[in-house]
Amino acid sequence: MPSASETTSSSTSTSATETVKTASAGSSRNRKRGGPPARGTERGRRKPEFTSRRGLLIAAFMAPAAIFVAVFTYYPMIAGSQMAFRNWNLTDLSDTSWVGLKNFRDVFADPAWGTVLTNTAVWVFGSIVPQLVIGFALALWLRRKFRFRGLYQALVFFPWAISGFLIGILFRWLFNSEFGVVNDLLQKAGLIDEPVAWLADPKTAMFAVVVANVWYGVTFFTIMILAALQSVPEELYEAAALDGAGKVRTLFQITIPYIRVTLALTVLLRVIWIFNFPDLIFGMTGGGPNNETHIVTTWMIKITQQGDYGRASALGLIVVATLLVFAVFFLLATREKRDDKREVKP
Amino acid sequence: MIGKESTAGRATKFTVLGLWLVFTVFPLYWITITSLKAPGDIFTFPIAYWPERFSLENYSGLFGKADFGVYLTNSLIVATVAGAVATAISMLSAYVLARFEFRTKSALLMAALVTQMIPTFIALGPLYLLMTDLKLVDNRLGLILVYIAVCIPFCTVMLRGFFENIPDALEEAAMIDGLSRFGALFRVLLPVMRPGIVAAFIFNFVNCWNELFLSVTLMNSDTNKTVPTALNGFISSFNIDWGSMSAAAVLTILPTMLLFAFASRHIVQGLTSGAVKG
Numbered sequence: 001m002p003s004a005s006e007t008t009s010s011s012t013s014t015s016a017t018e019t020v021k022t023a024s025a026g027s028s029r030n031r032k033r034g035g036p037p038a039r040g041t042e043r044g045r046r047k048p049e050f051t052s053r054r055g056l057l058i059a060a061f062m063a064p065a066a067i068f069v070a071v072f073t074y075y076p077m078i079a080g081s082q083m084a085f086r087n088w089n090l091t092d093l094s095d096t097s098w099v100g101l102k103n104f105r106d107v108f109a110d111p112a113w114g115t116v117l118t119n120t121a122v123w124v125f126g127s128i129v130p131q132l133v134i135g136f137a138l139a140l141w142l143r144r145k146f147r148f149r150g151l152y153q154a155l156v157f158f159p160w161a162i163s164g165f166l167i168g169i170l171f172r173w174l175f176n177s178e179f180g181v182v183n184d185l186l187q188k189a190g191l192i193d194e195p196v197a198w199l200a201d202p203k204t205a206m207f208a209v210v211v212a213n214v215w216y217g218v219t220f221f222t223i224m225i226l227a228a229l230q231s232v233p234e235e236l237y238e239a240a241a242l243d244g245a246g247k248v249r250t251l252f253q254i255t256i257p258y259i260r261v262t263l264a265l266t267v268l269l270r271v272i273w274i275f276n277f278p279d280l281i282f283g284m285t286g287g288g289p290n291n292e293t294h295i296v297t298t299w300m301i302k303i304t305q306q307g308d309y310g311r312a313s314a315l316g317l318i319v320v321a322t323l324l325v326f327a328v329f330f331l332l333a334t335r336e337k338r339d340d341k342r343e344v345k346p
Numbered sequence: 347m348i349g350k351e352s353t354a355g356r357a358t359k360f361t362v363l364g365l366w367l368v369f370t371v372f373p374l375y376w377i378t379i380t381s382l383k384a385p386g387d388i389f390t391f392p393i394a395y396w397p398e399r400f401s402l403e404n405y406s407g408l409f410g411k412a413d414f415g416v417y418l419t420n421s422l423i424v425a426t427v428a429g430a431v432a433t434a435i436s437m438l439s440a441y442v443l444a445r446f447e448f449r450t451k452s453a454l455l456m457a458a459l460v461t462q463m464i465p466t467f468i469a470l471g472p473l474y475l476l477m478t479d480l481k482l483v484d485n486r487l488g489l490i491l492v493y494i495a496v497c498i499p500f501c502t503v504m505l506r507g508f509f510e511n512i513p514d515a516l517e518e519a520a521m522i523d524g525l526s527r528f529g530a531l532f533r534v535l536l537p538v539m540r541p542g543i544v545a546a547f548i549f550n551f552v553n554c555w556n557e558l559f560l561s562v563t564l565m566n567s568d569t570n571k572t573v574p575t576a577l578n579g580f581i582s583s584f585n586i587d588w589g590s591m592s593a594a595a596v597l598t599i600l601p602t603m604l605l606f607a608f609a610s611r612h613i614v615q616g617l618t619s620g621a622v623k624g
Contacts, residue, residue: 057442058442058446061442062439062454064438065435065436065502066439066454068498069457069498073496073499074457075472076469076470076472076476077464080471083472138366141363156370158370159370161552161602162599162603163557163574164556165578166595166598169591171373172586174376178389179588181376184392215373272462276462276464282558300468309471316464316467316468319465319468320464323463327459327463
């Protein structure tokens with residue numbers, strides 16, 4: 001088993017595919033490994049004949065998944081990646097020669113690039129922070145049974161079953177400047193005097209897409225944190241109560257430290273996911289007004305629609321590279337998690 | 347917090363929970379109400395929160411003007427088949443990843459994670475060319491194959507979590523009783539896993555049902571369109587027919603919401619045990 005650092009240091013997309021291939025082809029070469037024995041398998045059975053059968057079984061069971069992902073996900077991605085270094089424009093396919101880093105230079109030289117980056121940061125962090133805070137509060141409150149808790153959970157989890165694109169459309173209708181219910185409610189409450197054109201003004205449009213994303217994403221945090229809270233031993237709370245710790249202190253000294261790995265992991269997973277999630281903005285503003293609500297991935301869609309596949313692929317590689325950095329954190333966090341589990345298991 | 351709740355604490359808690367519930371449910375209420383207004387009543391002042399007359403005109407228009415029934419059928423077929431096959435394939439890979447130690451394991455898990463970072467659009471062009479070569483463009487089978495690949499990584503991680511929640515002792519006992527490894531897997535383990543398998547299938551189904559960009563790229567004829575593609579077609583650059591759009595949205599949301607309500611508890615379990623163990 002390679003260590004995490006080995007895996008990440010070479011984790012370009014190519015090595016990932018190679019591993020997919022070797023896994024489906026050559027994992028029958030498994031011999032005795034160092035490290036801990038496998039969990040509950042082949043205990044006390046170390047015949048070589050069994051080892052090769054075991055390798056065959058692993059290979060056979062992994063093969064369908066590996067083949068599907070290699071053919072329909074990794075192959076197109078790698079083929080698409082090499083477009084990033086070519087002059088690949090649908091408007092003129094006569095010359096698809098190698099142009100090195102030109103597409104990347106074009107991306108960075110684009111006057112809109114600064115806005116796109118700023119928007120991406122607002123989109124990711126502006127969504128993550130409220131999602132985490134609200135999700136955490138809901139999880140804490142949903143721990144204790146109350147009447148209709150099951151129904152409440154089912155209702156509050158609904159947004160999750162809807163596609164991001166459709167949520168964008170839903171909120172486009174809510175924030176409609178003339179017949180939008182948001183303006184109507186705010187006027188009734190006396191908070192605004194006249195209708196606001198939410199999606200026509202860059203500042204309010206960015207705010208509106210983030211609101212929609214918060215509406216969508218709180219559920220995920222609630223679920224993850226709720227499950228993590230189940231694992232905190234009751235005795236800890238009893239001990240804290242005996243020591244006379246108040247609610248706030250218990251929260252910060254017991255609950256949060258105990259589930260911090262899950263918290264970190266959930267945040268990282270969501271950062272990856274939200275970063276790579278153009279659907280909602282695509283449905284809500286299409287990147288408008290005047291390209292002012294584009295994030296990196298919607299910008300990529302726009303460039304693709306203009307036919308400049310080379311530049312779009314360069315953008316795609318920038319996304320993958322950025323997110324791989326997050327994956328390193330992810331792996332480190334999961335390793336810590338495993339150690340934690342060992343410590344707390346009786 | 348576990349412990350005594352003060353009255354003030356309870357009041358705060360239920361107020362915030364109530365507000366969040368309203369915030370969550372209201373957009374869904376609003377799109378439903380919009381869809382049930384007569385097309386002329388959608389754009390009137392003052393905005394009606396409860397229409398004076400209900401009308402199914404938007405819905406009948408959907409099945410008259412557009413072939414919405416065909417789109418729903420296509421989505422249903424594609425999501426059901428792709429979801430089921432992806433669940434079966436992921437079950438095998440998840441089993442191996444949960445029960446064996448082998449050298450390429452962490453690399454495989456890493457490869458699964460990387461798939462989540464790849465923007466769909468980097469792969470679209472080559473994927474379209476590949477499907478053209480395979481003669482699978484504008485063909486439901488083609489979309490199903492692509493969706494299976496899309497579902498596998500996450501589904502594998504989720505199911506692996508379920509497998510890890512089941513003690514090894516269960517299989518060991520079955521194998522000591524003379525069952526083969528396969529016998530133990532299919533006769534003992536899978537029956538215990540049934541809720542998890544159902545949840546994984548529903549999760550895949552919902553993901554396929556909701557997917558937009560791949561289906562827009564690969565399905566271009568009217569008879570093969572899926573629902574999200576049709577919804578995308580309702581948006582012209584300046585104008586949205588909000589009557590049709592709201593009715594279509596309700597019809598799109600309803601099936602997945604019912605499925606989700608049915609399986610949310612299992613999904614919660616699967617996600618937490620699967621995703622956290624990475």
